[in-house]
Amino acid sequence: xxxxxxxxxxxxxxxxxxxxxxxxxxxxxxxxxxxxxxxxxxxxxxxxxxxxxxxxxxxxxxxxxxxxxxxxxxxxxxxxxxxxxxxxxxxxxxxxxxxxxxxxxxxxxxxxxxxxxxxxxxxxxxxxxxxxxxxxxxxxxxxxxxxxxxxxxxxxxxxxxxxxxxxxxxxxxxxxxxxxxxxxxxxxxxxxxxxxxxxxxxxxxxxxxxxxxxxxxxxxxxxxxxxxxxxxxxxxxxxxxxxxxxxxxxxxxxxxxxxxxxxxxxxxxxxxxxxxxxxxxxxxxxxxxxxxxxxxxxxxxxxxxxxxxxxxx
Numbered sequence: 001x002x003x004x005x006x007x008x009x010x011x012x013x014x015x016x017x018x019x020x021x022x023x024x025x026x027x028x029x030x031x032x033x034x035x036x037x038x039x040x041x042x043x044x045x046x047x048x049x050x051x052x053x054x055x056x057x058x059x060x061x062x063x064x065x066x067x068x069x070x071x072x073x074x075x076x077x078x079x080x081x082x083x084x085x086x087x088x089x090x091x092x093x094x095x096x097x098x099x100x101x102x103x104x105x106x107x108x109x110x111x112x113x114x115x116x117x118x119x120x121x122x123x124x125x126x127x128x129x130x131x132x133x134x135x136x137x138x139x140x141x142x143x144x145x146x147x148x149x150x151x152x153x154x155x156x157x158x159x160x161x162x163x164x165x166x167x168x169x170x171x172x173x174x175x176x177x178x179x180x181x182x183x184x185x186x187x188x189x190x191x192x193x194x195x196x197x198x199x200x201x202x203x204x205x206x207x208x209x210x211x212x213x214x215x216x217x218x219x220x221x222x223x224x225x226x227x228x229x230x231x232x233x234x235x236x237x238x239x240x241x242x243x244x245x246x247x248x249x250x251x252x253x254x255x256x257x258x259x260x261x262x263x264x265x266x267x268x269x270x271x272x273x274x275x276x277x278x279x280x281x282x283x284x285x286x287x288x289x290x291x292x293x294x295x296x297x298x299x300x301x302x303x304x305x306x307x308x309x310x311x312x313x
Contacts, residue, residue: 006040078279090284091120097142101224101244103127140282146266155269159293162242165257171234181209188236191220202261
């Protein structure tokens with residue numbers, strides 16, 4: 001805490017791209033700003049910037065230190081705001097990450113609903129099908145299917161998540177409907193660029209089955225939103241999270257295929273840093289997401305409960 005002012009100067013210099021601009025913002029002369037940065041680097045025993053006559057460029061150590069400093073300063077600012085305005089104040093910016101399909105077609109609308117209750121909250125929405133680095137990307141929350149292996153993160157379960165085969169009604173009218181996973185070899189399917197997700201596993205009671213999408217003959221993409229759009233357009237059967245296709249099921253753009261065959265579940269989790277102060281705005285959003293997932297889960301159950309399976313004679 002002794003060098004908190006120096007840390008703020010460092011963060012401003014990194015954000016503004018210059019030490020003089022950062023000094024002016026904090027009421028420091030160029031000489032004073034330069035001296036304070038030198039003092040901070042000496043205390044850390046590392047160089048934070050590569051200096052040129054035109055600009056400052058963060059070193060690798062500087063980039064790492066910046067990420068931690070931004071989190072620390074945000075936590076201090078949040079704590080100060082809570083003390084000044086009351087611990088229940090809900091305002092400020094929340095940076096949240098989600099997968100591309102879920103983010104575009106579900107979460108974006110939910111954030112609009114949240115803003116109706118908390119108009120002073122703004123969002124930074126990061127969409128990626130890979131698990132973002134919460135620290136480096138300065139994220140407050142990430143919504144992901146499954147649990148990350150990083151024990152430094154908290155994974156709060158939000159809802160169950162059935163992965164289902166789906167296709168458009170037009171596709172099914174043209175090609176028919178498979179009755180067993182082994183029938184899939186006769187149907188065009190949509191794969192993904194990562195190989196393991198093209199290995200589809202199924203269970204029906206005690207019966208187990210598997211199918212591997214032949215990528216040589218299938219449409220494939222590394223983007224979940226594109227896979228859903230191709231399924232809606234009738235290009236094949238896709239394996240999707242029920243959360244990604246809920247709106248398409250309601251609108252009749254997609255139908256669940258072989259719902260009696262279950263694929264392994266990957267529950268939805270809210271992921272956040274274990275040691276990060278949770279600002280009121282983040283806590284309010286997490287509570288809101290828990291409520292929305294709970295409500296919509298009940299609506300989607302109707303698409304996942306087919307008539308009782310009759311065992312073949």
